[in-house]
Amino acid sequence: xxxxxxxxxxxxxxxxxxxxxxxxxxxxxxxxxxxxxxxxxxxxxxxxxxxxxxxxxxxxxxxxxxxxxxxxxxxxxxxxxxxxxxxxxxxxxxxxxxxxxxxxxxxxxxxxxxxxxxxxxxxxxxxxxxxxxxxxxxxxxxxxxxxxxxxxxxxxxxxxxxxxxxxxxxxxxxxxxxxxxxxxxxxxxxxxxxxxxxxxxxxxxxxxxxxxxxxxxxxxxxxxxxxxxxxxxxxxxxxxxxxxxxxxxxxxxxxxxxxxxxxxxxxxxxxxxxxxxxxxxxxxxxxxxxxxxxxxxxxxxxxxxxxxxxxxxxxxxxxxxxxxxxxxxxxxxxxxxxxxxxxxxxxxxxxxxxxxxxxxxxxxxxxxxxxxxxxxxxxxxxxxxxxxxxxxxxx
Numbered sequence: 001x002x003x004x005x006x007x008x009x010x011x012x013x014x015x016x017x018x019x020x021x022x023x024x025x026x027x028x029x030x031x032x033x034x035x036x037x038x039x040x041x042x043x044x045x046x047x048x049x050x051x052x053x054x055x056x057x058x059x060x061x062x063x064x065x066x067x068x069x070x071x072x073x074x075x076x077x078x079x080x081x082x083x084x085x086x087x088x089x090x091x092x093x094x095x096x097x098x099x100x101x102x103x104x105x106x107x108x109x110x111x112x113x114x115x116x117x118x119x120x121x122x123x124x125x126x127x128x129x130x131x132x133x134x135x136x137x138x139x140x141x142x143x144x145x146x147x148x149x150x151x152x153x154x155x156x157x158x159x160x161x162x163x164x165x166x167x168x169x170x171x172x173x174x175x176x177x178x179x180x181x182x183x184x185x186x187x188x189x190x191x192x193x194x195x196x197x198x199x200x201x202x203x204x205x206x207x208x209x210x211x212x213x214x215x216x217x218x219x220x221x222x223x224x225x226x227x228x229x230x231x232x233x234x235x236x237x238x239x240x241x242x243x244x245x246x247x248x249x250x251x252x253x254x255x256x257x258x259x260x261x262x263x264x265x266x267x268x269x270x271x272x273x274x275x276x277x278x279x280x281x282x283x284x285x286x287x288x289x290x291x292x293x294x295x296x297x298x299x300x301x302x303x304x305x306x307x308x309x310x311x312x313x314x315x316x317x318x319x320x321x322x323x324x325x326x327x328x329x330x331x332x333x334x335x336x337x338x339x340x341x342x343x344x345x346x347x348x349x350x351x352x353x354x355x356x357x358x359x360x361x362x363x364x365x366x367x368x369x370x371x372x373x374x375x376x377x378x379x380x381x382x383x384x385x386x387x388x389x390x391x392x393x394x395x
Contacts, residue, residue, distance in 0.1 A: 006132075006133060006135070009132055010129050010132065010133060011129060013125055013126065013129075014125055014360055014361065014364035018036040018348065018352070018358050018359070018360050019034060019036045019037040019358065021352065021358070022034040022036060022352065022358035025352075025356070030356055031356060032352070032356045032357070032358055033356065033357050033358070033377070033381050033384060033385040033388065034358040034374075034377070035357060035358060035359050035372075035373035035374050035375070035377065035385060036358040036359060036360050036372075036374065037374060037376070038174060038322075038323070038374055038376070039236070039237075039240075039242040039376060040237065040240040040242070040292060040322070040376050041240075041376045041377050041378070042240045042292050042295070043240065044239065044240050044241050044244070044277075045239065045240070045281075045284075045288040047280055047284045047285065048239060048241065048277050048278075048280050048281050048284070049277070050280075051276055051277050051279065051280030051284075052273050052274065052276060052277040052280075054276070055272070055273045055276035055277070056273055060272050060273060060276055061272060061273065062272060063268060063269055063272070064269040064270075064272050064275060065269060066260055066263050066264035066268055066269050067093070067094040067095060067256075067259075067260040067263065067264075067269075068093065068094065068095025068248070068269065068270060068275060069095075069272075069275050069276075069279070070090065071279055072095055072275050072276075072278055072279045072282075073090035073093040073095065073248075074090050075279055075282040075283050076088075076090075076093050076095075076233075076248055076250065076282065077089065077090055077092075077093060077250075078282075079282050080250065084215075084217070084219075084220055085220070086219055086220065086226065088250055089253065091253045091256065091257070092250055092251060092252065092253050092256050093248055093249070093250050093256065094248060094249050094256050094259045094260050094263060095246065095247075095248045095269075095270050095275060095278075096234075096246075096247050096248055096249065096263065096270060097245045097246075097247070097267055097270050097271070098234060098236065098245040098246065098247045099202070099204045099232050099233065099234040099236065099247030099248075100126060100130075100247070101245075101247060101267070102232045102234070102247045102248060102249040103126070103127075103130055103200070103202070103232055103249075104130050104133075105249065105259045105262055105263055105266075106200055106230055106232070106249060106259065107130055107131055107133070107134045107136060108134055108259075108262050109255065109258045109259045109262055110165065110166060110198060110255075111131065111134050111135065111136040111165065111166075112135070112136075113134075113135030113136070114135065114136070114137065114163060115135075115136045115137070115163060115164075115165045115166075116136065116137045116138070116139045116161060116163040116164045116165065117131050117136055117137070117138055117139065117164075117165065117166045117167070117168055117200075118139050118141060118156065118159055118160070118164060118166070118167040118168065118197075119131070119138045119139065119140050119141070119168050119366075120140075120141050120142075120143055120151050120168070120169070120170070120173075121140050121141065121142050121143065121365065121366035121367050122143070122149070122173070122175050122176050122325065122362065122365035122366055122367035122370065123140070123168075123170065123365055123366050124170060124173075124174045124175070124202075124365070125364050125365060127168060127170075128140075128366070137163075139159050139161070139164065140366055141155055141156055141159055142366075142367070143178075144367075145314060145316045145325075145327055148178055148316060149173060149176045149178035149316070149325075150178070150180065150181060150184050151184065151188070153184075153187040153188070153191065156187075156188065156191055157191050160191065160195045160197070164195065164197060165197060165198060166197055166198040166199070166200055167188060167191070167192050167197050167198070167199050167200070168200045168202065169185075169188060169199060169200070169201050169202065169218065170202040171185075171201075171202075171203070171217075171320075172205040172206070172208060172209060172215075172318075172319065172320025172321040173205075173320075173321065174205065174321055174323060175323050175325050175360070175362075175365045175367075175370075175372040176316070176318060176321075176323065176325040177300075177318020177319060177320055177321040177322070177323045177324065177325065178316075178318065178319060178320075179209055179213060179215075179319040179320045180216075182216050185216060185217070185218050185221065186221060188218070189218045189221050189225045189228075192218075192225075192228055193224060193225065193228060197228070198228060198229075198230065199218050199225070199228055199229040199230070200229075200230050200232065201217050201218050201219065201229055201230070201231050201232065202232045203215070203217055203231055203232065203233050204232065204233055204234055204236065204237050204247070205237050205320055205321040206233065206238075207237070207238040207289055207293065208237060208238070208292075208293055208296060208320050208321055208322060209293075209319060209320040210293070210296070210297040210300060210318075210319060210320065211297070211319065213319055213320070217229075217231065219231060227252055229251065230249055230250070230251035230252075230255065231249065231250040231251065232247065232248075232249050233247065233248060233249075233250070234246055234247030234248060235247070235277075235278045235281050235282075237321075238281075238289055239281040239288065239289070240292065241274075241277070241278070241281065244271070244274040244277055244278065245270065245271060245274060246270055246271070246274050246275060246277070246278040296322050296375065296376070298379070299322075299375040299377075299379060299382055300317070300318060300322075300324070300375055302379060302382060302383075303324055303373070303375050303382050303386070304317045304318075304324060306382075306383075306386045307324065307326050307373075307386065307389075309390075310386075310389060310390050310393060310394065311330075311393070311394055312328065312330030312331050312393060313326045313327070313328060313330075313393070314326060314327040315327075322374055322375050322376045323372050323373065323374050323375070324372075324373050324375065325362070325367075325370050325371070325372050325373075326370065326371055326373070327369055327370055328344065328347060328362075328369060328370060328371050329369040331347060331393055332344070332347065332369065336350055336354075336392065336393070337350070337354055337392075339354075343361070343363060343368060344361035344362045344363050344368055344369060344370060344371060345361040345363055345364075347361065347371065348360065348361040348371060350392070351371075351389065351392055354392055355388040355389060355391065355392035356388065357385050357388050357389055357392070359371045359372065359373050360372040373385075
């Protein structure tokens with residue numbers, strides 16, 4: 001059977017792959033602690049689940065408009081106004097089958113073959129693969145722990161070519177947990193305006209910022225920047241609703257209209273019941289968000305110092321999301337338990353098979369020499385995992 005060249009170029013998700021291996025080992029009776037999956041470990045709040053049950057009871061089990069129910073789109077724009085002072089019309093919102101689908105819709109509506117998108121590494125694993133699927137190219141600008149993963153603005157400006165059409169910003173960042181400063185956002189927005197680039201702002205972790213920090217996105221700078229920006233967001237991280245698959249994009253009406261047309265032919269509407277659950281999430285009590293954020297911060301505040309005490313690990317303190325991204329270069333080019341470890345993938349494999357810890361290699365995120373660990377798990381698992389990591393790396 002023929003398989004397209006486009007499909008053959010796509011790599012499977014390493015994060016999902018490592019999580020699947022860990023789960024299989026657990027099914028085989030091995031006590032594996034997984035730091036690999038990027039989803040909150042809390043249950044979806046009760047009032048959201050109840051809204052889904054009520055939606056079914058009320059017969060909301062049929063097709064909806066392709067871009068989402070009017071009530072949910074209205075709640076989304078109200079939330080943007082109340083939280084960030086940003087005014088949108090519901091016609092500027094397209095509700096999608098998760099944030100990942102929202103991004104895929106954007107690339108299909110925005111990119112022609114050969115168009116380039118500036119992507120900052122370390123980057124979420126699906127960014128570059130999605131761009132590749134539609135025939136676009138990723139122009140990667142590296143960042144590192146020395147700058148707290150803030151991009152060098154001069155390097156970004158020098159990267160722009162006559163094929164560059166967009167810039168992708170993810171803040172807070174998966175995998176580093178870095179939050180872009182206002183100065184960084186202002187500088188990137190200036191470059192985008194100077195070169196007529198579209199800004200795609202992935203803000204899915206915007207409600208998971210610690211130490212009383214506040215989210216700041218490019219659309220908040222000015223009306224001019226707002227008109228050049230497409231925001232991607234959703235309920236999965238904020239409300240622990242990963243499996244409900246409700247995300248959205250917000251942007252200029254004309255662009256969103258084209259996205260909605262694409263979606264109408266691809267998937268029709270997002271799940272009707274999940275849309276009503278998302279509506280309850282946005283309009284219902286928000287105590288659950290603060291409670292989850294407090295738990296994540298408590299875990300981060302344990303994990304970062306604990307990792308810093310392990311010889312050869314350098315672990316920046318993340319300002320958001322629920323990941324740490326320690327540098328592990330001191331352990332590469334060495335032998336551990338008789339095994340040669342030359343890169344982050346081999347180190348992740350060693351930790352899985354020998355210490356029964358599931359992590360994700362930095363190479364999956366375009367950044368060799370790092371590992372990503374999610375702290376979306378209990379403090380008890382974090383403590384046990386750190387102990388295993390310490391023993392595996394130091395003996």
